[in-house]
Amino acid sequence: MTQSSRTAIRPGDTSRTDSDGPLLEVKDLQTHFKTSRGMVRAVDGVTFTLERGKALGVVGESGSGKTVLARTIMGLLPRQNVHTAGSVRFGDLDLLGRSAREMRPLWGTEMAMVFQDPMSSLNPLMRIGKQITEPLRFHMGMGKSDALATAERLLRDVRIPEPARRLRQYPHELSGGMRQRVMIAIALACGPNMLFADEPTTALDVTVQAQILDLIDEQRRDRNMAVILVTHDLGVVANYTDEIAVMYAGRLVEKAPTKTLFADMKMPYTKALLRSIPKLDLPSHTRLATIPGRPPDLVNPPQGCRFAPRCAYARDRCTQEEPPLITADDPQHTFACWFPVGSPEHRARDEELAAAGNVALTPKDAS
Amino acid sequence: MAGTGDAHLRGSDADILLRVDDLVVEFPVGRTGLKVHAVSGISFDIARGETLGLVGESGCGKSTTRRAVMQLPEPTSGAVTFEGRELTSLSRSEMREARTHMQMIFQDPISSLNPRRKVRDIVLEPLHIWKKGTKAERETLVDKVLEDVGIDPERAKTSQAHEFSGGQCQRISIARALVLDPALIICDEPVSALDVSVQAQVINLLEDLKERYGLTLVFIAHDLAVVKNISDRVAVMYLGKLCEVGPSDELYRQPLHPYTNLLLASIPVPDPEAEALPHEVVGEPPSPVLPPSGCRFHPRCPNAQDRCSAEEPKLREMGEGHFVACHFPVEGIVSWDETVLARQVTADGRAHDARDEPITVGGNATTPVPDSGG
Numbered sequence: 001m002t003q004s005s006r007t008a009i010r011p012g013d014t015s016r017t018d019s020d021g022p023l024l025e026v027k028d029l030q031t032h033f034k035t036s037r038g039m040v041r042a043v044d045g046v047t048f049t050l051e052r053g054k055a056l057g058v059v060g061e062s063g064s065g066k067t068v069l070a071r072t073i074m075g076l077l078p079r080q081n082v083h084t085a086g087s088v089r090f091g092d093l094d095l096l097g098r099s100a101r102e103m104r105p106l107w108g109t110e111m112a113m114v115f116q117d118p119m120s121s122l123n124p125l126m127r128i129g130k131q132i133t134e135p136l137r138f139h140m141g142m143g144k145s146d147a148l149a150t151a152e153r154l155l156r157d158v159r160i161p162e163p164a165r166r167l168r169q170y171p172h173e174l175s176g177g178m179r180q181r182v183m184i185a186i187a188l189a190c191g192p193n194m195l196f197a198d199e200p201t202t203a204l205d206v207t208v209q210a211q212i213l214d215l216i217d218e219q220r221r222d223r224n225m226a227v228i229l230v231t232h233d234l235g236v237v238a239n240y241t242d243e244i245a246v247m248y249a250g251r252l253v254e255k256a257p258t259k260t261l262f263a264d265m266k267m268p269y270t271k272a273l274l275r276s277i278p279k280l281d282l283p284s285h286t287r288l289a290t291i292p293g294r295p296p297d298l299v300n301p302p303q304g305c306r307f308a309p310r311c312a313y314a315r316d317r318c319t320q321e322e323p324p325l326i327t328a329d330d331p332q333h334t335f336a337c338w339f340p341v342g343s344p345e346h347r348a349r350d351e352e353l354a355a356a357g358n359v360a361l362t363p364k365d366a367s
Numbered sequence: 368m369a370g371t372g373d374a375h376l377r378g379s380d381a382d383i384l385l386r387v388d389d390l391v392v393e394f395p396v397g398r399t400g401l402k403v404h405a406v407s408g409i410s411f412d413i414a415r416g417e418t419l420g421l422v423g424e425s426g427c428g429k430s431t432t433r434r435a436v437m438q439l440p441e442p443t444s445g446a447v448t449f450e451g452r453e454l455t456s457l458s459r460s461e462m463r464e465a466r467t468h469m470q471m472i473f474q475d476p477i478s479s480l481n482p483r484r485k486v487r488d489i490v491l492e493p494l495h496i497w498k499k500g501t502k503a504e505r506e507t508l509v510d511k512v513l514e515d516v517g518i519d520p521e522r523a524k525t526s527q528a529h530e531f532s533g534g535q536c537q538r539i540s541i542a543r544a545l546v547l548d549p550a551l552i553i554c555d556e557p558v559s560a561l562d563v564s565v566q567a568q569v570i571n572l573l574e575d576l577k578e579r580y581g582l583t584l585v586f587i588a589h590d591l592a593v594v595k596n597i598s599d600r601v602a603v604m605y606l607g608k609l610c611e612v613g614p615s616d617e618l619y620r621q622p623l624h625p626y627t628n629l630l631l632a633s634i635p636v637p638d639p640e641a642e643a644l645p646h647e648v649v650g651e652p653p654s655p656v657l658p659p660s661g662c663r664f665h666p667r668c669p670n671a672q673d674r675c676s677a678e679e680p681k682l683r684e685m686g687e688g689h690f691v692a693c694h695f696p697v698e699g700i701v702s703w704d705e706t707v708l709a710r711q712v713t714a715d716g717r718a719h720d721a722r723d724e725p726i727t728v729g730g731n732a733t734t735p736v737p738d739s740g741g
Contacts, residue, residue: 061562205424205589210633210646232562235637258639276567277637278596284615288567294532
C-alpha cells in the first residue's frame with residue numbers, strides 16, 4: 001500500500017512512537033514461568049534494539065524462547081505464574097508490566113502479530129470482512145461502509161483476487177495461503193509500526209511460503225514498518241531480514257547484520273543450525289550434519305555455556321564459565337562463545353573431527 | 368502438467384516391490400454430482416531397496432496416493448501390485464495381513480501416538496495383535512528396535528508420548544512401523560513438523576534403518592531439499608497427475624518441467640548473497656473438481672501454448688531414466704517474472720482461471736469446487 005493510502009487509514013495520526021531513536025529497545029529481558037517443577041527460564045536476559053522499518057530475524061530451535069520473547073514484548077502472556085524483569089521500551093512507552101487493558105490501544109495500531117496457523121487464528125464463524133473491519137471500527141472509529149472499503153483495499157494489497165467476494169466468505173472457504181494473507185491484512189489494517197510474524201510460513205507450501213515472505217517484505221518497505229520474523233529456518237531469514245538474532249536456551253547467543261552473520265558466523269551453534277539444512281547443491285544421500293541431543297531443560301540450565309553439552313567444540317572452560325556476549329570485527333556483530341569459529345582451538349578441533357570423518361563438510365566449508 | 372502414460376515404468380527384469388498402474392481416486396462432492404479428482408491416472412514403481420520421493424504442494428494428491436496404495440480407502444480404479452500381489456483383488460482379511468508388510472509414518476508424531484499409553488506398549492501392540500512370537504521374544508524385539516531408533520527402552524516403559532520431544536516421538540513412530548519387519552515404509556511428511564536440527568537426525572536415522580532393515584521407502588514431502596537428500600528417484604505431482612520422474616540428482620540438476628522449476632526456485636536459500644530466483648507464479652493450484660483441460664498446469668505455466676490446453680502431455684523420456692510430461696519442457700530456470708508481469712497487465716481469461724480459489728458448496732465444508740461467479 002502506498003504512503004498516502006496509509007495516512008488515509010490513520011487520519012490525524014499523532015503516534016507516540018514517531019519520535020527519533022530506535023523503535024524497540026529490549027534490555028535484559030527475563031520471562032520466567034512458575035511451574036510445579038520449578039522456575040522455567042524461557043527468556044533469560046535478552047537485549048537488543050530494533051530500528052523503524054527494519055526486519056529482525058529471531059532464529060532458534062523449539063524451546064529456545066523465541067516465541068516467548070515475541071509474546072512478552074507484545075504483552076500476550078498471562079500474568080499469573082509469569083515473572084518478567086528487565087525493560088521493553090517501544091518508542092517512548094514502557095511496555096513491560098502493562099495489563100491487557102493498558103496494552104489494548106497498542107495492539108493492532110502500534111504492533112500486530114501474524115501467527116503460525118492461520119486456520120486456528122481466524123474465527124471460523126465470522127466472515128472475513130467482519131474480522132478485518134473489527135479493528136478498523138474499534139481503533140479507527142470508522143463507519144461500517146468506510147471500514148468495508150478499507151478492508152477491500154487491504155485484501156487487494158495482500159494480493160487476494162476478487163477481494164469484494166472474499167469479504168463475504170468464511171475462513172474455511174479459503175486455502176491456507178489465502179488465510180495467511182487475510183491474517184496479514186488484519187495485522188496491517190491499523191497501520192502498525194511493528195509486525196511480529198511467528199513462524200508465518202511453517203504451515204504453508206514452499207511456493208506459497210515464498211509468496212507470503214515476499215508480501216511481508218514488500219509491506220515492510222511500503223509502510224516503513226519494523227518486522228520481527230520468528231522462525232527455526234535460517235533459509236527463511238537469510239533473504240528477508242536486515243539482522244538476525246540467534247537464540248539458544250533463553251539466551252541470545254549471536255546477533256549480527258544478516259550478511260555479516262552468514263559470511264562470518266562465530267557461534268558453533270549457528271553454524272550447526274545452518275549445516276543441518278539439506279542443501280540442494282549437494283548430491284542425494286549426503287550425510288546431514290546434526291546437532292546431537294536436544295535443547296536443555298530450562299528449569300536447570302547447564303552451567304557455563306548452555307550449548308556446551310551438545311557442542312562438538314566444547315572444552316573444559318565452556319562447561320565452567322558462561323561466555324559473555326562479545327563484539328566481533330564488525331561492531332554490530334556480537335556472540336557468546338569462548339572458542340568461536342575461526343579461533344585456533346576451533347580449527348584444531350575441526351581438524352580432529354575431519355580426521356575422524358565425523359563431519360559432513362559442505363563444499364563451502366571445504367574451500 | 369501433466370500427464371498420464373506409463374513410459375517411465377520399468378520392465379519385469381527389475382526387482383519391483385510396488386507398482387501402481389493408472390491409479391485414479393475420486394470423491395463425490397455432496398449431492399452435486401461433481402467429483403473431486405484427487406488422483407487422476409498415476410503410475411509409478413519402486414524397486415526393492417529404493418527410496419522414491421513424492422513431492423508436490425498441498426492438495427496435489429500425495430497423501431491420497433499413499434492411502435490408495437494402502438487401500439484405505441480403495442482407489443476408484445487402477446491397480447496396485449505389491450510383492451507380486453494385486454492388492455485391489457484381496458479380501459479384507461488378506462489385505463489386513465498384507466498391510467503388515469507396508470507400514471506408515473505420519474506428519475504429526477505426537478498425535479499419531481496414543482497419549483494415554485506407555486510408548487513401549489504402543490510399539491509392542493502390532494506384535495501383540497499379530498501374535499508374533501512369545502511374550503519374551505516380543506519384548507526383546509521391541510527393546511532392540513527402540514534401541515535402534517535411539518529411544519531408551521527403560522524410559523519407554525514408564526513414559527507416555529507427551530514426555531518426549533517431537534523428534535523422539537517420530538523415532539517412536541518409526542519403531543512402531545519397524546517391529547513387524549515391513550518391506551515398505553511410506554513416510555508421509557515425516558519431518559515437516561520438526562526443527563531443522565531434529566529433521567536432520569530423523570533423516571539420517573531413516574537412512575541407517577533402511578540399510579539395517581533392508582527397507583524400501585516412499586518419502587512424501589513438500590520440501591524439495593529434504594526429498595533430494597533421501598531419495599534415489601523423485602516423482603513430482605501436480606493436481607493429481609505426475610509431472611516429472613527421474614533419478615534424484617539428475618532431476619535436480621536439470622529440472623525439465625516448468626512446475627519443477629517453480630518449486631525449486633521457491634526454496635529459500637540460506638545465503639543472503641544468493642540472488643533469489645524468480646519464483647512468482649500466477650495464483651494457486653486450481654480446484655481438483657473441475658481441473659483444467661489438457662495439461663493441468665497450463666493456466667499457471669509461463670511456457671503454455673494453445674496445444675497445452677487442448678492435449679494432455681504424456682510422460683516421455685528426456686534423459687536416462689528421466690521422464691517429463693510436458694509439451695515444451697524447459698532447460699534451466701524459466702523467467703517467471705516477465706511472464707507474470709505480462710499476465711497481470713493483460714489479465715486475460717486464462718490467467719484469470721488460475722486465480723480461481725477453491726470455495727465450498729452446501730454442507731460440505733472441506734470440498735472445494737471452482738468459482739462460478741468469477
